[in-house]
Amino acid sequence: MKTWIIAKNVLRRIAHDPRTLVLIALTPLLFILLYGYSFTSGHPTHLRLIVVNHDNGLASVRTEAAGRVTLSLSLGDQLVSALDPRTFDVIHETDPAAAQAAVKAGRAWAALVLAKNFSQGMVDSVLSTTGRRVFPYEGRTITVLPPEQTETGFARLDLDDSNPSVSEAILSALKTAFSGLLPQEQNKETPTASPLVVTPLYGGGTVSLLDYTAPGVIGFAMTLITIMLTAISIVRERTTGTLPRILVAPVHSFEVTLGHTLAFALISILQVAELFVVSYLLFHIRFLGSPLVVALIVAVYAIVLQGIATLLSTLARNEFQAMQFILVILIPSIMISGVFWPIEAIPQHIRFLCYASPLTYANLALREVMLRGRGIAGIGLELGALGGLAIVTLGLGIAFLHRQGRSG
């Protein structure tokens, strides 16, 4: 058996390549560290919630002993203080229309509007479900009777439901805050009907997990295929000697880089089109926006990926090293770009890393268009970031290739 001889030779070759050795040691570490840190909470945090609190704090109730009395409860203020500070970043607003517009524009996940009669409505709601109750009143306790009629619409929530796990986290945290509103001993039975009237912006529960993850997964597939094809192709050009031969011809380095970019960007766009068509026809993924806007995002992202791939190819001396470098780029992409779990669920102290990954912007932009039906105006920030990254990565790719062409 010559197996060990063959294995020894393979290991010896790897041991002679310090760059590969470092990458072999670092790649699994990067994988597990990012996974561990980014998935610590698994629960979305710091979600922007706009609160419009118009509650006057009063509730007029019928009592057995004293007839009709007015209780001063300030349940609106209590609710706002009971909102979990880890789940919500609360923004106060006075105009309900402005709050709703902010949610529609994607500046917040939800707008909670508490009407003037919020305290009244809450008390009536609890009493109508649980019957008579004892309340503290002017230093004593009084028994309050159920209301003759109850009102609705005193607590409204305009919810951006394009992200199922974020919606779930918001509703769950609000439920907890609502259930803690009235004194503990009187609240043993939770009201059966929630007083909160939820208006989902995007169909209410029709955004499935598949819809939510599809844009990111398509973006990830594009990252994987494009970077691999481009980087390996350029490294092969160099190791087989065709790249130096091209660089001796009257061709500028930028023409070489842009030539590869053009070819692989076209391939990339065709592959992504294939992914979209199959996902749409077979799995009926949600696609509200314009295919042209999606094509624009894909085209700009393809250029970013070409730049990254060119950079990687200039760092790698052979195909083996190129593969290792590709993994170093791909692992963070899938872990911290909000593909499977939302960026909001990643601990805040490492959340800045998410914004260093180009896939984050592609993913966010694709989601805006596909799930929320936004146009170019709605993805200006993401598209701008991708455009900037395209210029930087491609510029560096050209510079590195030029430098390498002159340094062997």
Add this chain to the structure above:
Amino acid sequence: MDEVIRASGLVKRFDDRTALSGLDLSVDRGALYGLVGPNGAGKTTLIRILCGLLAPDEGSAQVLGWKVPSFRVRSQVGYMPQGIALYADLTVRQNLAFFGELYDLPRRTLGERIDEVLSLVQLLDRADQPVGGLAGGMQRRVSLALSLLHKPQLLFLDEPTVGVDPRMRHTFWEHFEALADQDVTLLVTTHIIDEASHCRTIGFLNQGKLLTQGTPDEILERTGADSLEGAYAALETMEAA
């Protein structure tokens, strides 16, 4: 005769190895110049610097009157690297057509020119075969054809005859001589001293330095040796001393 290549004080280091240590070189137009030396003498490094693929650490070089690296000289220079440096999955004709377009050869005459260079290396009948399917020697011939495609004024040929059969090697040298007669300058590297006798001027290179240069007869006379091999050995011993 005007000077086509002028290198002065070229130094190139790779980590702890010095490939060129203060090399000076001068090659005139129409020369068939053989750069002879053992493996690792610095021949390929020198050619890569002259082609603009490597930057020297010290010294400078001029090619066709321009300091290298220079974009201007590229269309007038042909380069046959030591490796095959062709697309194995493309046919012979596709490889030549691609590089022909890079060298701005007119599309309407490109086909004819490809046929001409393929006839020269006797591979016209293999034009539509993938390069990867050809024998090693044939691939070298395609590589040579490619470097001649745009009719360069100056040719850098790095070990052009390695792996080529003796009959074809003879044809190669005949063609190199014919090109030199047409005022094309050729800088040919080889580690086979016998082959160097085909060259009209020879430069002996050792450890990154030019030991001597001249016609084969001049070198034999200068060293008192009766063969170029003997002359090289004598110069190497003198240098070591």
